[in-house]
Amino acid sequence: MPNANARPKHGRRPRRRRREDPARNELVSSSLESAQQCLFNQDYGTAFVHYLLVLNLAPAFKDFAKESFRFTLFKWTEELDSVGRIQDLFDCYEQALELFPADEVILNSMGEHLFRMGFRDEAAGHFHKALKLRPDFPEARENFHRVANWLVERWHFLMLNDHGRNQKYQQAIQKAVQSGCNTVLDIGTGTGILGMCAKKAGAAEVYACELSKTMYELACEVLTANGMDGSIKIIHMKSLEMEVPKDIPQRVSLVVTETVDAGLFGEGIIESLIHAWHHLLLPPQNDENEFQEPSATGRVIPAGATVFGMAVESLEIRRHHRFCVSELGGISMAAAGELRSPVSCSAEPDESMEPYTTERLSRLPRGYKALTEPFTALHIDFNNVQELEGLSSRPVQRIFLPVTQEGELDALAVWFQLHLDKESSLSTGPQEDTCWEQAIYPVHITDGFVLKPQDELIVEVSCRDSFLRLSSVAVLRDGHEIGLDKRLDSPYPENPISTQNPEAELCSALACLQTDQDKTKEFSMLECAEMALLNNQDYHRSFCTALGKLISQLKVQYQTQDPGSDGQSNPSDLYVLDVSEGFSLLSLIAASHGHVKAYSSVEKKKQQEVLKRLAGSNNIPEKQLEFWLNHTEDEQGMLKRPSREKLWSAIILDCVETCGLIRQKLMEKASLARCLLEEGGRIFPEKIVVHGMLVESDTLLLESAVQGQEPTLGFNIAPFINQFTVPVHVFLDFSTLEGRHLSESVELFVLNLMDAHANYTNREVKVQVTATGRVTAVPFWYNIYLDQEISVSTLSNNSHWKQAAAVLQQPLEVQAGDWVCLAVKLHKSTISISARIENTP
Structure with a gap:
């Protein structure tokens, strides 16, 4: 029997409508109107505050105001970024994501700011969230690939693909646990x-x-x-x-x-x-208690390590670490002072310098020559805490190395043997197939020094700050010690072994001391890639010729249009803007042609001083060279007219990153630059032609992803780390890449910086296979055309650029005579390449 006291069931009551709040509505309406007016007036900060108020009070407006809110956010944070208000910038993004937590565009933009500020882990998280929300979002995908190169370095893949190394570690661990x-x-x-x-x-x-x-x-x-x-x-x-x-x-x-x-x-x-x-x-x-x-x-x-080294000659190392030429593009470099890379080793730690860089000696372009036999530099026992604690205080050790081959001393190359236990070890030597590179300690000798058999090279080894430091300090020749490093911080100044004339020796030492002081004042540091560029005479000669042609044409044009009383153009008529990254000599080369005012992109004060000295020594008036970044914090703001009456005669853009990729936002910069050219003016370069080739290279596969279907040592690792596989491999030396060429080189793509109508975003290229094999990658490089006749190649032997390669997700099995269709796409200066077999040409 049903419960008589049960209450009768009622249908669902209609939801009570929220009572309208006229004051709230008035505030929302007026704030929305104010936001739009501030936006029109480019007062982005105030507009942002009004939008926050509107969207918090009236979430129903989110869809309506979303695009305007995004635009306001991006413009306001750009302003905050330009004046260094970083905390305020991120606060704005946090507020925006509270309103739009699933907005992939805002997530991606915040990730870009985080990446630029060095917060790579956090940036990756934002890019990953944006991709989860929208897997086909190209900007987020490209950003994620870019940050993946930083977060999961390529050696992780090489290490996991190194079966011998993995097994040795596993065996050593197993023995230790079982003991x-x-x-x-x-x-x-x-x-x-x-x-x-x-x-x-x-x-x-x-x-x-x-x-x-x-x-x-x-x-x-x-x-x-x-x-x-x-x-x-x-x-x-x-x-x-x-x-x-x-x-x-x-x-x-x-x-x-x-x-x-x-x-x-x-x-x-x-x-x-x-x-x-x-x-x-x-x-x-x-050890005293065997019953412990x-x-x-x-x-x-590992239980310990033994470090080895040898002296080498290498043109590739030399051109990246010291200045080797006397003239560039018609500019005498005698007044440049001492220029060197930031890689320099001394017994005294210097935070501005790196003690060593790294190279894979077996892949150095043009190879290397060993000038001494390998020597033992150091042994360390990781199971001896007293030895570890005493490492930094070890006295500087001097090692005398007999020279075995004649050659110019460029560096000390260093590797080690890692002792996992008493029975097992791993070697990182140059002849080993290993995931490690070798450490390179370059020698900074302005004029170079040729070692000869019968010489002895004197090397110092120290660990002052728990970094291994090796320095080539002197050469023992015919009973005399010839100093290689005469810097004031060297504990061993030049000292002949045989001191037959103490007065002459003292005078010589005082002269060296004065010389060292002068050199110290003129010392300037360049990045390794900047040094390699500065050593590239062909590059500067090409720019000098192309700039000279343009300047001559414009002078003739000016004389025809408005000749002066003497038939000469006004010296201030021609303006050249150089927006190259880092140290660039191109503005000085432009100014050397006369009647040109050149604006340089060089920011560092010491490097500006180098250009000023060079201008003076090459008779270029000081007023003809200006450093435009000294007067602005906004790169976009400097791409503007030098005065209200003038436009630029030439704008030099830095188009290719050292790693082998097109610079981000290049096409946007080119579009802006075209609007700022005078009639007859030109962007340098005029166009970029991308070339590529089909190759079979297991090395590229091993460096790009964990290979094979078998688990690594029985563990499932590959699917997780392979999430960080990137489609394009960078910093590639194509001339020494291990692999086989499966086609001739072909033109893949053209980027025209002077004619926007000539550009496209997609292209298919059919390539005929010349040898049977597996297409695993498509390396690519660039011919950079300064004008229609003059070009420089990023593939040349003396190029400071590396190459890049698109690595295929699935290798293509091909036969000689087959045709492969390459689909090449350009999205915001990022090139992607996919491949498929095509049966017909």
């Missing part, structure tokens, strides 16, 4: 592979730490996919900040790490191991 090391800490875990090896070997407790947010999140995904997320504790933290029991419950018996770079100590392994021995590891094995329980002691894998 009693039951608790393990993996420092700098990366993908988590070494920690998983320890767990698989039977370790009771495994911990891992990773500083990079991107790699930490990647490792978490990998652990979950392999069923180890509950058995390995991963910590997003620098190991130097870890404590017991706050971060891990007890000290561990084994630390595994691979935080080593080409120079061994560059990733901070010394500091992290010293901290680990004091705070995270059990005490080391006491292994489980009560700590150890490190």
Whole structure:
């Protein structure tokens, strides 16, 4: 029987309509009107505040005001960026994302600001969110690929593809765990592979730490996919900040790490191991007590390392680190002073300098010559904490190396043998097939120095700040010591072994001291790519000729239109703007043609001083050269007329990045520049022709993604790290790329900077295969046309540019005679290439 007391059911009541608030509506209406008026007046900051008020009070207006709000946000944050109000800029983006949390355009734009500010992890997160919301969003995809090159460096793929290296690490960890090391800490875990090896070997407790947010999140995904997320504790933290029991419950018996770079100590392994021995590891094995329980002691894998080096001659290294020419584009360089790269090693640390750079010697264009036999520079025991702590205070060691071949001394090349344990080791030597490059310590000798057999090269080795430092300081020849580095900070000034005339020696030393002081005043530092560019005589000769042709044509044009009393044009008639990145001599070359006022893009004061000295020594009046970035904070703002009456006679654009890609927003800059040219004026370059070729290269595949279907050491890693695979491989040396050419070179694309109507965004190119194989990639490079006759190539031997390659997701099996259709697309200066087999030509 139903409950008689039950209340009767009623239908759903209609929702009560919100009572209108006239005051609110009036405020919304007036604020919306004010926002639109401020927008019209370009008062973006006030407009932004009004839009925030409107959209918070009346969310129904979101769809209506979305585009205007975005535009206002972007213009206002540009202003904030230009005046350095970075916190306010990000506050605005946070407010915007509270209103539009799923707006992929705002997410992508905030990511771009974060990336420019150096917050790469955070930028990647915003690009990734934008792609999840809209997978076909090209700007977000290109930005994600760009940041992926920073966050997951290409050596991660090489390392995971290095089966020999992986197996040796796995075996060393397995032996250590089976001998009693039951608790393990993996420092700098990366993908988590070494920690998983320890767990698989039977370790009771495994911990891992990773500083990079991107790699930490990647490792978490990998652990979950392999069923180890509950058995390995991963910590997003620098190991130097870890404590017991706050971060891990007890000290561990084994630390595994691979935080080593080409120079061994560059990733901070010394500091992290010293901290680990004091705070995270059990005490080391006491050799005096052979009955000590292994489980009560700590150890490190790798156990130690031995460092090797040799002196080399290499034109490629030389042209990237010291200035080697006396004239460029008609400009005498005698007054330039000392120019060198920021890679310079001395016993005294210098924060403005890097002690070494890296190269893969086996892939150096034009190769290298070994001038000495390999020598042992250093041995370090990672299981000896006293030795680690004493490394920085080791006295400078002098090593005498017999010279075996005649040649110009350009650098010391350094590699190491990593001892995983007593039985197993890995070598990073130049003849090894390894994921490591070699460390390069360039020699800065203005005129070079030729070593000869019977000489002895004197090398200093030190570790003053836990960086390995090697310097070539002198040569012992015929009983005399010839100094190679006479800087004031050198602890060994030039000293002949045989001192037959003390007075003459003192006078010589005083003369050298005065010379050093003069050189120090004129010292100027250029990036390695800037140095290589400055050593490129062909490049500057081509620009000099092309600029000379244009200037001559314009002078004739001026004389015809408005000749002066003497038949000469006004000296201020021609204006040239150089917007090259970094150090550029092109403005000076333009000014040297006479009757030209040139505006230089060089920003650094010391580099400006170099150009001023060169102008003076080449009889170029000071008023003919101006540094336009000294007067503006907005690059777009400087692409404007030099005065109300004048337009630019020539605008020089920097079109290609050193890595081999077209510079971002190049076509937008070219479009703006065309509007600012006088009649007959020109953009340099006039056009860019992209060339490419079909190749088969396993090297490019190994550097681009984890290869093969088999799990890495039995672990599922590839699908996760391959999310960071990028379609275009950069910083490629095509001349030394290991692989086979499967076609002739072909023209892929043309970017016309002077004629917008000649441009297109898509093109299909059919390429005939010349050899049977697998097409794995399409390397590409550029012929940069300054005018119709004069061009420079990014593929030339003396180019400061590298090349790039589009790596195919799936290699194409081809036969000689087949046709491959390449679909080439340009989107906002980004080139993408896909390929398919075409049966007919």
